[in-house]
Amino acid sequence: MMRLPPFTYVASRTVGEAVKALSDHGPTAMLVAGGTDLYPNMKRRQFEPSVLVGLGAVAELRGVRGSARDGFTIGAATTLSTLARHPDIGRHYPALATAAGLVSSPQLRNMGTIGGNLCVDTRCNYYNQSFAWRKSIGFCMKKDGDICLVAPSSPRCWAVSSSDTAPVAWALGAKVRLVGPTGERVIPADALYRDDGIQYLTRQPNEILTDLILPPPDGVRSAYLKLRRRGSFDFPVLGVAVSARLDGEIVREARIVLGAVASQPREATKAGAALAGQRLTPETIETVAGLAAGPSRPLDNTDFTHPYRKKMTRVFVARALRRIAGLAASASVSEEVG
Ligand SMILES: Cc1cc2nc3c(=O)[nH]c(=O)nc-3n(C[C@H](O)[C@H](O)[C@H](O)COP(=O)(O)OP(=O)(O)OC[C@H]3O[C@@H](n4cnc5c(N)ncnc54)[C@H](O)[C@@H]3O)c2cc1C
Numbered sequence: 001m002m003r004l005p006p007f008t009y010v011a012s013r014t015v016g017e018a019v020k021a022l023s024d025h026g027p028t029a030m031l032v033a034g035g036t037d038l039y040p041n042m043k044r045r046q047f048e049p050s051v052l053v054g055l056g057a058v059a060e061l062r063g064v065r066g067s068a069r070d071g072f073t074i075g076a077a078t079t080l081s082t083l084a085r086h087p088d089i090g091r092h093y094p095a096l097a098t099a100a101g102l103v104s105s106p107q108l109r110n111m112g113t114i115g116g117n118l119c120v121d122t123r124c125n126y127y128n129q130s131f132a133w134r135k136s137i138g139f140c141m142k143k144d145g146d147i148c149l150v151a152p153s154s155p156r157c158w159a160v161s162s163s164d165t166a167p168v169a170w171a172l173g174a175k176v177r178l179v180g181p182t183g184e185r186v187i188p189a190d191a192l193y194r195d196d197g198i199q200y201l202t203r204q205p206n207e208i209l210t211d212l213i214l215p216p217p218d219g220v221r222s223a224y225l226k227l228r229r230r231g232s233f234d235f236p237v238l239g240v241a242v243s244a245r246l247d248g249e250i251v252r253e254a255r256i257v258l259g260a261v262a263s264q265p266r267e268a269t270k271a272g273a274a275l276a277g278q279r280l281t282p283e284t285i286e287t288v289a290g291l292a293a294g295p296s297r298p299l300d301n302t303d304f305t306h307p308y309r310k311k312m313t314r315v316f317v318a319r320a321l322r323r324i325a326g327l328a329a330s331a332s333v334s335e336e337v338g
């Protein structure tokens with residue numbers, strides 16, 4: 001059995017207290033929200049904080065505020081279960097409700113939060129292993145070692161962004177609020193991520209992600225599809241998030257963002273641009289799905305073979321676009337293979 005190492009738990013009651021605790025303890029401290037990713041990582045000694053700053057008791061971080069006219073703001077400690085069944089989120093941002101409802105298992109969604117999901121660690125077959133397993137192969141540069149075992153001549157880590165909600169937040173044009181010791185800043189959700197398996201967030205170590213800010217839905221249709229081996233609780237090995245604003249039958253603007261194909265969500269910009277001004281005919285959908293597969297370059301470090309995951313990008317993008325074309329504003333998709 002793997003046990004948690006000893007640590008000190010600081011139960012913050014406000015964002016201010018949490019920011020202060022993070023700053024006071026410096027690099028020895030980490031934030032914990034639901035703990036559904038952090039505690040297993042601590043048991044495997046992937047994370048070794050001596051202080052955990054808890055967000056569970058910070059009431060100002062919980063809940064969904066706003067309206068369809070002004071857009072919605074979701075507190076970072078709002079659970080994924082709450083989001084998955086929230087009537088306004090389901091109605092106006094179906095891709096987000098779908099993605100939240102497809103994260104791991106019901107128990108983990110009851111504890112896991114949107115903030116933790118947006119900030120969740122990148123993954124790799126050589127890293128998400130026990131300490132003894134990793135030691136037996138000499139570790140890797142993401143923790144305790146100095147080379148990449150997937151690409152030994154590479155100077156960087158290629159661990160995979162495996163959040164279900166990150167590509168959706170990007171596709172919806174959402175923003176995030178970060179609060180640190182010198183104040184707060186609001187940045188586009190896409191600016192939160194970096195294409196690096198180790199430094200995968202632009203968040204500073206003493207900043208807290210406090211809110212996910214969704215723009216007014218304004219008739220935008222959205223869909224999320226997830227590829228994983230076991231539909232009951234696996235991480236995505238491919239996520240496809242699509243959002244599109246239609247004027248009658250004509251697409252005015254669209255974003256297609258791929259999850260689990262790189263160390264950050266990857267936008268298929270050419271594919272999104274090719275949709276603008278088009279009707280969602282079968283021909284257009286096939287062409288755009290082909291374009292979207294271009295930026296999908298998965299490596300051989302998660303489940304399924306990487307050529308298969310690349311092929312499935314085209315299939316899943318086409319399916320997501322067909323759903324958006326065939327359904328009205330409530331287009332919501334959940335598909336897995338098992
Ligand atoms: C068996 C299993 C299956 C899983 N399947 C999936 C899956 O299918 N899809 C998926 O996306 N995830 C999956 N996860 C990972 C995890 O359960 C979810 O990502 C969950 O949403 C994490 O949220 P949390 O609140 O528990 O985060 P925590 O575990 O508390 O934290 C995760 C990370 O985010 C940081 N953090 C938390 N809150 C904040 C904040 N407000 N500001 C800044 N940093 C913060 C923490 O310091 C930590 O680095 C799985 C985990 C397990 C164990």
Ligand code: SF4
Nearest residue numbers: 124140148149157158
């Ligand atoms: S991609 Fe390379 S460095 Fe990164 S976790 Fe995997 S083996 Fe380690």
